[in-house]
Amino acid sequence: MTRTVLITGATGTVSTALTKALAGADVDLRALVREGSGADGPRERGAEVFVGDLDDARSLAPAFEGVQDVWLLTPNGPRAPENAMNAVWAARRAGVERVVRLSVVGAAHDAPNRSGRLHALSDRETERCGMRWTILRPHWFMQNLLNEAGDVAATGTFSLNMASARIGMIDVRDLAECAARVLLDDPDRHHGQTYTLTGPRSLTFDEVARELGRALGRSVTYLPVGDDARRGTLLGHGVPGWIADMLEEYARAYASGWGDLTTGTVAGLLGRPPRDVSDFARDHAAAFTPAGDD
Template sequence: MSIVVTGATGRLGRHVVDSLLATVPAASVAVVVRDGKKAADLAERGVEVRIADYGRPETLTDAFRAGDRVLLISGSEVGQRVPQHTAVIDAAVAAGVAQLAYTGILGGPDADFELAAEHKETERLILASGLPYTFLRNGWYTENYTENLAPVLAHGAVVANAGEGRIASATRADYAAAAAAVLTGPAGEHLNRTYELSGDTAWSLAEYAAEISARSGREIAYAAVSAEEHLAVLTGAGVPPFFAEILVDVDRAVERGALALRTGDLARLTGRPSTPLGVTVGEALAAV
């Protein structure tokens, strides 16, 4: 039996593997990746590397073993996730894995924005499969904002159509620590359970702009615009229209409070508070 992380060379997957290796022997961890070269450093650390591709079901035949505890990190190709996730679920069923954990989205079936649709369908498919499951419904990543500081600093503004909505975000490392806790817990402890994961504090984009100002020494404003204005800004900056529509729709959800849910599940699983917004902003500014 191994603890298996799919998509392990991605931005979340890397953090999950690091969290696992801090608590369990490398020999008990396996990763499923498309490009073995990108996982060479993990192999050097003693992690088993299995090559497979969500988009090529035939490659998943040997991705899992009976009794494995598997983390399915959701695919990054919006619009392709359902068939890709279906292939992983089918392979997990065929192998007889002991647990399939899935990184969904905060709110699950109650999430009412377009980006949630594929996550909701994936959860339905996992339930229908009969596999022992754990749903890790991740809230928004703080890095979704802090990784895009360059244009904010260049224009002196955070532009969004989120109104006064609040976001209970956490870092990828926070969510990864929760996933590692679920994968390494006593047998059965987290099976057939759902966790709504989010940060301890919900902040507004006006507060985010103020945090950047305080830490950078520059005057950064929050420019609250309409959905139509925001869409024009994004497409004018070169964001593909399909993705720009998704971002605008997410901001509408933020304004409705869809990403402000706080249950305390994240802190309970990790055993520590979530990373404060100011810490992540400070680290991002140091990297700019």
């Protein structure tokens, strides 16, 4: 029987990549989107769209009815555990068989950042949900570098408050393919597993800059800045204060060496090495190139 998979967070970067990774698979896709968030993208990728909001438990039942597998991605924010709880409760009431949950690297009750501590609460709830479950804990996304693409294109530089941090960053496409692999495998195969997903090597941002430069054929320089300067930039771009605080906590943790780790989990799930930052830079070179340049 063809299984029905519900994708939450369906319009975001990770879930968009996941729906692409599931294209052509023998599953019926559903996408949960908020009112006014734009359903065209998920629909174009073959998903049946349901309107609902993880903030509103009463809005979720129709999307979960008849679903076997849920991809659970909650927005970053102080209500993340409530959002996850609402989804898990809706899944239980609908008779869902499996939850595959997107967590974060290092999620734990004593994580050095509020995101990690909040995700730990939802991870624990997922582990005790009474359904089959798998938790994915990806490292820092290479796609985060796209936030700096405008500066790189304009000045050949980018600024982060990461000091000399070394990070085992992962390409979102690999995360999505790992999630697809779990969702397409027999539900028992990955039940009870928590997978920490990283790229193939741990990199400083000076090394990232060099890889971007090679892909672009020109010099790119990483300029470390302080927390206050970075916070000002984020707030100036409209990033909410809570998110800016969370990112500052991550930056401090990474600068202390907390993110200097890699695993072989992506290769174990996909049967191939994860993408390197050099692959990311080559594939996304156009985003870092000034308009009008070849």
